[in-house]
Amino acid sequence: MPKYSTDQIRNIALLGASGSGKTTLAEAMLVEDKKVPRPGRVEDGTTVCDFDDLEKELHHSVDSALAHLDHAGCHLNVIDTPGRADFFGKSIGAIAAVETVVVVVDAGAGIQPITRRAMARSAEHGVPTAIVINKIDNGDPAEMLKSIQEAFGSTCVPINVPSGGGTAVARCFLSGDGECDLGDMSDFHTAIVDQVVETDEELMEQYxxxxxxxxxxxxxxxxxxxxxxxxxxxxxxxxxxxxxxxELLDQVAELFPSPVDGSRAVFARGVGEAREELKASQKAGDSLLAHVFKVASDPFVGKLGYIRVHQGVLDGGDSPRLDDERKPVRVSNVMKMQGRESSDLDSIIAGDIGVVSKIDELHYGSILHGESGDSPVMKTIPQPKPM
Structure with a gap:
């Protein structure tokens, strides 16, 4: 079993326009927690997440990639996704695998059509969402924040703000003390408190x-x-x-929902009047429920299925059922991926994301389960129609 539990997992998907800095942000996260010794560059083809030969040639992502790190007592799975419109379908698959979508916006380039599509898809499927305004040293963060609030509403509230002319950020969540580049810190802190207390009657009365x-x-x-x-x-x-x-990693670990807090996965079993809804749970001993959100091919390993385990545990050597197949499939091993590089695991626990290999029957949206009766199904997020 891994050294972390379900409540210590944080799953995020980075969505946003091409050039907003999603892959560079994922790289910076890995450097911050010393998973890589120095940051690679998209332009040089040396990042962890843009490992495909075509990505190195084009200098942008063409498929989603999985990375992971440990920070402040939490295990963080990061799905980096492509930002060009013709590859947006690859981004959509990641939404159902995470508790939080992080939409990355270039402070200089501003809100792009893909930014709006990412925000709309997240809202449509009820996924908790955060926004990262990136490249604050080369843009106008104050104007960008204003544009975001105008486009997506007053629920978009800063929990940190630039300081030192874009050379640092100051946290305004816990207190309004300190200085920043965008105005009075106490105003930003008050805005957070005003928004948060509306969800808690006792806290509202105290306030x-x-x-x-x-x-x-x-x-x-x-x-x-x-x-x-x-x-x-x-x-x-x-x-x-x-x-x-x-600061971003600290706040993901401290403030973002875990699979225990925010799992929205709902499965169903049966047909007609016999159809029943199955809400994924994290109780020990529950049977396996997992879905495939990406399928890839490796020249050495073969077919890879990127899976999110919603319930139960998937051990290497298990023989779960796949979709409505009556015959179990053999899972020879389970893995973690750091871009292209794999490392073997004993098991993938509820809430975690991992990879299985050499199961030819896998496809996008497949369900791995431990049920012996009717196969559970999950409403996956539909892919956009080809242009």
Whole structure:
């Protein structure tokens, strides 16, 4: 078993327009937690997530890629996705595998059509969402924040803000102390509190009576506000320079929902009047429920199925059922992927993301399960129609 539990997992997918810096941000996260010794560059074809030969040639992502790291007592799975319109279908598959979609926006280029599509798809499927305004050293963060709030609503609230002329970020979640480039820090802190307390009646009463609340009492309501999509936290980074990356990871670990908090996966079994809904749970001993959100081919390993385990545990050597097949399939081994590189696992626990290999019957949307009766099905996010 892994050294972490389901409540310590954080799953995020990076979506956004091509050139917004998603792959560079994923790289900076890996560098921050020393998974790689130095940052690769998209232009040089040396990043962990853009490992395909075509990606190296084109200098942009053409498929989603999986990376992972450990930070502040949490295990973080990061799915980096392509941002060009002709590859957006590859991004959509990642949404059903995570608790939080992180939409990355270039502070200089601004809101792009893909930005709007990513926000719309996340809202359509009720996925908690955060926004990262990247490249703050080469744009106008204040104007970008204003544009985001105009486009996507007042629920988009900063939880950190640029300082030092874009050379650092200052946290405004727990307190309004300090200085920043965008105005009065206390105003940003108040905006967070105003948004969060609306989800908790007791906290709202305390706030109205005392005019303030202790920062630590905001943690659970903040997470619930994200799950309810009553709050879309906004953060600032310059991924290329490493600015704001540590703060981003801290806030993902502390504030973003885990699979225990925010799992939305709903399966169904049976047909007609006998059809019943199955809500994934994280109780020990529950039978396996997992879905395939990406299929790839490796010249050495063969077919790879990228899976999110929603319930139960998938061990290497298990023989679960696949879709409505009556005959079990053999899972020879389970793996973690760091871009192209794989490492063997003993098991993939509920809430975690991993990879299985050499199961030819796998396809996008396949369900691996331990049921002996009717096969569970899951409503996957439909792919866009080809242009």
């Amino acid at each position: 109205l009576e005392q005019g303030e609340v202790d920062g630590s009492s905001l943690l659970a309501p903040f997470k619930q506000a994200m799950i309810d999509r009553h709050l879309i936290p906004v953060m600032f980074t310059s991924a290329r320079e490493g600015v704001g990356v540590s």
